[in-house]
Amino acid sequence: MSTTTESSLRIVMPPTPPANGPTAGGWRKHLLFVGMAGGGAAVGYLAARWGFELFLPVPHKGWLLALLAMLPFAWLVTVGFHEFGHLTGGWLTGGRFLLWVVGPLMIRRTPSGVRLALNRSVNLAGGMAACVPLDTAALTPRRVAVMILGGPLASVVLAVGMIWISAGLAARTEPGLGVILLQHFVTLTAGLSLMIFLVTVWPATAQGFKTDGRRVFELLRGDDRSDQEAATMALTTATLAGVRPAEFDPRLVDRAVALDDGSLFDLYGQLSAYYFAADQADWPAAQARLDRLVAGEAKLAPYVRDLVRCEYAWLLVSGAKAAKEARAWLDSAGPLDFDPATRLRVEAAVLLEEGRLAEASSKVATALQALRQRSLSPVENAFNRQAIDAVLHKAAALSPSV
Numbered sequence: 001m002s003t004t005t006e007s008s009l010r011i012v013m014p015p016t017p018p019a020n021g022p023t024a025g026g027w028r029k030h031l032l033f034v035g036m037a038g039g040g041a042a043v044g045y046l047a048a049r050w051g052f053e054l055f056l057p058v059p060h061k062g063w064l065l066a067l068l069a070m071l072p073f074a075w076l077v078t079v080g081f082h083e084f085g086h087l088t089g090g091w092l093t094g095g096r097f098l099l100w101v102v103g104p105l106m107i108r109r110t111p112s113g114v115r116l117a118l119n120r121s122v123n124l125a126g127g128m129a130a131c132v133p134l135d136t137a138a139l140t141p142r143r144v145a146v147m148i149l150g151g152p153l154a155s156v157v158l159a160v161g162m163i164w165i166s167a168g169l170a171a172r173t174e175p176g177l178g179v180i181l182l183q184h185f186v187t188l189t190a191g192l193s194l195m196i197f198l199v200t201v202w203p204a205t206a207q208g209f210k211t212d213g214r215r216v217f218e219l220l221r222g223d224d225r226s227d228q229e230a231a232t233m234a235l236t237t238a239t240l241a242g243v244r245p246a247e248f249d250p251r252l253v254d255r256a257v258a259l260d261d262g263s264l265f266d267l268y269g270q271l272s273a274y275y276f277a278a279d280q281a282d283w284p285a286a287q288a289r290l291d292r293l294v295a296g297e298a299k300l301a302p303y304v305r306d307l308v309r310c311e312y313a314w315l316l317v318s319g320a321k322a323a324k325e326a327r328a329w330l331d332s333a334g335p336l337d338f339d340p341a342t343r344l345r346v347e348a349a350v351l352l353e354e355g356r357l358a359e360a361s362s363k364v365a366t367a368l369q370a371l372r373q374r375s376l377s378p379v380e381n382a383f384n385r386q387a388i389d390a391v392l393h394k395a396a397a398l399s400p401s402v
Contacts, residue, residue: 056175086131134241245383262299
């Protein structure tokens with residue numbers, strides 16, 4: 001993807017960033033979507049015929065609208081319990097709580113402590129949780145598999161429990177309207193929980209995420225792909241524990257990118273390898289990793305695509321002082337609500353290179369606050385902190401008031 005070379009630092013100026021969005025997958029993705037939609041419609045039809053027989057009769061058909069009103073709340077309970085199962089599995093294997101996201105709700109551990117926040121990412125609204133050991137030696141494939149399987153197991157437990165409660169409510173003689181509506185809610189929750197169990201144990205990949213079933217299968221089969229995923233998770237865990245990317249074990253980095261096949265976890269490995277190179281100011285190596293990520297970005301979750309584009313902007317402004325090109329890459333990225341400190345760090349660096357000192361200084365202050373209070377980590381990200389401090393010091397040195 002190269003055009004002209006920056007001779008002093010050997011950074012290659014990339015072309016204009018490609019349009020951001022779900023661009024790849026082609027006919028296979030559409031065919032998979034049609035197949036899943038058709039299968040879901042068939043299951044929904046059969047479930048409706050069988051499921052409505054489980055609901056207690058209502059005094060008037062208009063009350064059936066209440067069933068629709070219950071759906072969002074039943075969905076939140078169902079997904080929240082599934083994600084709680086992941087946290088329980090992680091805790092049982094010595095993990096530390098990091099994240100719980102369901103719908104608009106987010107609870108995450110930051111350097112300032114555990115915080116409740118509003119989730120603005122639609123891509124994460126379907127639920128996400130993390131509870132992993134911060135010691136890479138303790139992060140074994142089997143332990144990760146226990147954390148992953150905790151979600152589907154929790155869904156089964158919830159479904160069985162709700163069915164039992166539903167049957168007990170249905171057995172009452174002359175139940176009142178409140179009992180009827182409660183029975184409808186728990187029955188609906190049972191059905192949704194069973195559906196989530198079936199969807200998550202099926203081995204598949206969608207929107208940059210692997211299902212629980214696929215992750216466990218690939219983790220435990222003991223081949224090169226399993227080793228690559230284990231290495232990538234170990235690097236991620238090291239970052240969460242406060243290890244600087246430059247201090248990563250080079251053997252882990254090599255294992256994380258060993259396959260170099262453009263698969264989903266190979267791309268995540270490339271991202272860790274990028275930070276390993278960038279933290280050592282090895283710009284050509286860092287750019288090579290980002291180029292691989294951009295080439296395969298359609299496989300990534302949207303927020304990871306935005307992260308990659310932000311990092312490309314930072315690479316260009318930090319390694320080549322290319323403010324115009326960096327601005328184009330930054331403007332092509334989304335807001336990065338999941339990791340705002342990274343985008344704010346890049347925005348500050350680009351503003352500084354554009355000569356907008358006051359705006360850069362203001363952005364640095366916001367970035368430091370986000371790093372402490374909105375980062376997904378028990379400790380401050382050392383890479384982000386040093387990069388933000390570098391912008392702050394340079395802005396202070398260039399300011400006429402200093």
